[in-house]
Amino acid sequence: MNKPVLEIQNLTTRFESEQGIANALDGVSLQIHEGEVVGLVGESGSGKSMTGYSIMRLVEHPGSIVNGSILYRGRNLCSLSPEELRKLRGDRIAMIFQDPMMSLNPVLRIDTQLSETLKAHRSIQKYDANRRALEILHAMGIPSPEIRLRQYPHELSGGMRQRIAIAIALLLEPDLIIADEPTTALDVTIQAQIIHEFQTLIEVRGTSVLWITHDLAVASTLADRLAIMYSGQIMEQGPAVEILSKPAHPYTQGLLRSIPSHNERGKPLAQIRGSAPALTQLPPGCPFSPRCEQAKSLCSSPVPTNQIGISRSTRCHYPTVQTL
Amino acid sequence: MTDWINYDHPWRLAWRRYRQSPFAWIALIVCSIIVFAALFAPWLAPQDPYDLNVIDFFDAKLPPGSPSQSGFIYWLGTDGQGRDMLSAMLYGLRISLFVGVLSGLVAILIGMTLGMIAAYFGGWIDALIMRIVDFMLGFPTILVALMLLAILGQGVDKVIFALILVQWAYFARAVRSTALVEREKEYVEAAHSLGLSPQRIMFIHIMPNCLAPVIVLGTMQVASAISTEATLSFLGLGLPITEPSLGLLISNGYSNMLSGRYWISLYPGLLLLLTVFSINVVGDRLRDVLNPRLSR
Numbered sequence: 001m002n003k004p005v006l007e008i009q010n011l012t013t014r015f016e017s018e019q020g021i022a023n024a025l026d027g028v029s030l031q032i033h034e035g036e037v038v039g040l041v042g043e044s045g046s047g048k049s050m051t052g053y054s055i056m057r058l059v060e061h062p063g064s065i066v067n068g069s070i071l072y073r074g075r076n077l078c079s080l081s082p083e084e085l086r087k088l089r090g091d092r093i094a095m096i097f098q099d100p101m102m103s104l105n106p107v108l109r110i111d112t113q114l115s116e117t118l119k120a121h122r123s124i125q126k127y128d129a130n131r132r133a134l135e136i137l138h139a140m141g142i143p144s145p146e147i148r149l150r151q152y153p154h155e156l157s158g159g160m161r162q163r164i165a166i167a168i169a170l171l172l173e174p175d176l177i178i179a180d181e182p183t184t185a186l187d188v189t190i191q192a193q194i195i196h197e198f199q200t201l202i203e204v205r206g207t208s209v210l211w212i213t214h215d216l217a218v219a220s221t222l223a224d225r226l227a228i229m230y231s232g233q234i235m236e237q238g239p240a241v242e243i244l245s246k247p248a249h250p251y252t253q254g255l256l257r258s259i260p261s262h263n264e265r266g267k268p269l270a271q272i273r274g275s276a277p278a279l280t281q282l283p284p285g286c287p288f289s290p291r292c293e294q295a296k297s298l299c300s301s302p303v304p305t306n307q308i309g310i311s312r313s314t315r316c317h318y319p320t321v322q323t324l
Numbered sequence: 325m326t327d328w329i330n331y332d333h334p335w336r337l338a339w340r341r342y343r344q345s346p347f348a349w350i351a352l353i354v355c356s357i358i359v360f361a362a363l364f365a366p367w368l369a370p371q372d373p374y375d376l377n378v379i380d381f382f383d384a385k386l387p388p389g390s391p392s393q394s395g396f397i398y399w400l401g402t403d404g405q406g407r408d409m410l411s412a413m414l415y416g417l418r419i420s421l422f423v424g425v426l427s428g429l430v431a432i433l434i435g436m437t438l439g440m441i442a443a444y445f446g447g448w449i450d451a452l453i454m455r456i457v458d459f460m461l462g463f464p465t466i467l468v469a470l471m472l473l474a475i476l477g478q479g480v481d482k483v484i485f486a487l488i489l490v491q492w493a494y495f496a497r498a499v500r501s502t503a504l505v506e507r508e509k510e511y512v513e514a515a516h517s518l519g520l521s522p523q524r525i526m527f528i529h530i531m532p533n534c535l536a537p538v539i540v541l542g543t544m545q546v547a548s549a550i551s552t553e554a555t556l557s558f559l560g561l562g563l564p565i566t567e568p569s570l571g572l573l574i575s576n577g578y579s580n581m582l583s584g585r586y587w588i589s590l591y592p593g594l595l596l597l598l599t600v601f602s603i604n605v606v607g608d609r610l611r612d613v614l615n616p617r618l619s620r
Contacts, residue, residue: 088519090517090518094517095517097510102510103511104511107533120521169518
């Protein structure tokens with residue numbers, strides 16, 4: 001396979017507070033290859049967004065990256081100066097946020113917000129910036145882009161706003177896009193439209209994507225590979241098809257069983273019993289062990305990442321490939 | 325969701341809400357007239373109060389409504405030098421507004437920049453700027469201004485300087501508190517993720533979102549600057565006699581009050597009152613309209 005665009009190794013992001021130390025990310029290792037879409041799936045609080053923020057180096061006090069490295073085309077993002085980081089952000093690595101009402105500036109016109117990003121990275125004439133903005137809005141399937149450019153975010157619908165936010169992220173044709181639940185706040189029909197448009201755009205450009213979501217269904221339609229997160233650790237990763245059909249980790253198995261469409265009519269919906277532990281009070285060993293039905297004595301000792309197959313790994317002492 | 329309710333631009337919405345109060349609407353009209361009168365004083369005033377050729381000393385201290393030697397009527401009387409009070413007031417208003425607005429604007433510029441820097445960078449920069457602000461706000465405005473003018477001497481530039489110095493801290497504090505809230509919002513994070521420079525994020529992305537409280541405070545501060553200047557001039561430490569503001573006019577007539585020549589002080593006083601009052605009413609209304617917590 002070709003060289004990875006992004007290679008995360010043993011990344012640990014820590015938050016220190018009066019309640020104690022919480023590792024929002026605990027030894028996360030992940031690779032994203034050229035043109036690949038990696039789905040990062042997990043419950044809220046599992047650290048999936050924190051992975052995105054850590055890659056963008058947007059983790060703010062009291063949090064900090066305490067261990068590990070993030071290699072973007074061989075450059076360690078953790079050791080770059082603020083100015084070097086600034087030049088990468090938005091140009092080579094872009095991020096799309098969950099709520100487009102929050103991520104667009106309420107008092108700036110759409111064209112200003114687009115040209116701000118262009119001007120931050122290129123010396124570009126006003127005319128060219130405007131043409132480029134029109135181009136990208138058109139590519140995102142936005143009707144009458146000339147009018148949209150002169151509007152403010154609140155004059156647009158939620159779906160339109162998210163299209164604009166995606167357009168801003170795609171503006172400079174980055175190598176890597178971190179999409180943090182970009183369709184979660186939208187209607188299902190609009191969600192499908194936007195995912196489709198996004199998919200076409202990244203395929204043409206060969207952009208790599210880290211698609212962060214809690215929705216396995218969305219992840220499975222988009223992603224080439226999946227990584228399942230729980231309590232700041234990646235429990236299992238590998239090709240999407242394999243993980244969805246033959247999950248190895250008990251947590252992944254539980255997640256897949258609890259998708260409503262897998263349920264038989266009339267029977268109660270399958271659940272994973274209990275709830276995710278607080279990050280400050282993690283059990284020793286596997287963080288999932290208190291909720292795991294297959295937990296044995298070894299589960300309270302540190303779990304290594306086991307390779308199971310060519311590009312699959314799982315963080316479980318007793319991986320059992322289950323066919324669903 | 326609630327999209328259909330506020331499809332209008334926030335500023336336009338605020339303007340429509342502003343007009344719902346007739347009292348504030350009248351105050352705004354009064355303000356506009358006052359500004360218009362000040363701007364066009366040379367064309368509106370019946371007499372040039374600075375031109376010694378047209379001032380007739382024999383017209384001194386005439387009561388309102390008296391005819392002049394040269395034929396026109398002194399509607400508001402004349403002062404001790406025989407100047408038409410109405411003309412002197414229009415010119416005085418011009419100086420008062422100029423001093424108030426200019427010092428206000430410069431103070432806003434300085435205060436906003438420092439407040440924004442304090443909020444954005446935090447840490448020791450924030451601590452340093454805010455301690456200076458606390459220090460400035462610890463003294464009564466008039467005391468600081470008096471001390472400064474006692475050292476610097478008289479002059480329009482010196483009064484403006486003193487007024488800037490006593491005002492900027494208010495703006496710094498207001499902007500800092502708003503910017504602290506704004507910088508935690510996701511659009512700022514998004515701006516960071518797009519690789520925008522800190523300066524652009526501060527002044528192009530966060531600043532416009534902090535304008536509402538600055539506009540409200542700015543209106544109030546202009547009114548307060550005008551009255552502070554009037555106080556300083558009245559005390560004889562403000563503007564020089566060659567550039568009489570409203571405060572100086574009041575001061576000039578003060579000695580004539582007891583002898584029954586009330587008009588020399590009263591009319592400039594009333595104009596000053598009307599100016600400050602109407603600006604404050606506008607400011608009050610702006611606060612109601614622009615404060616998101618009060619809007620329904």
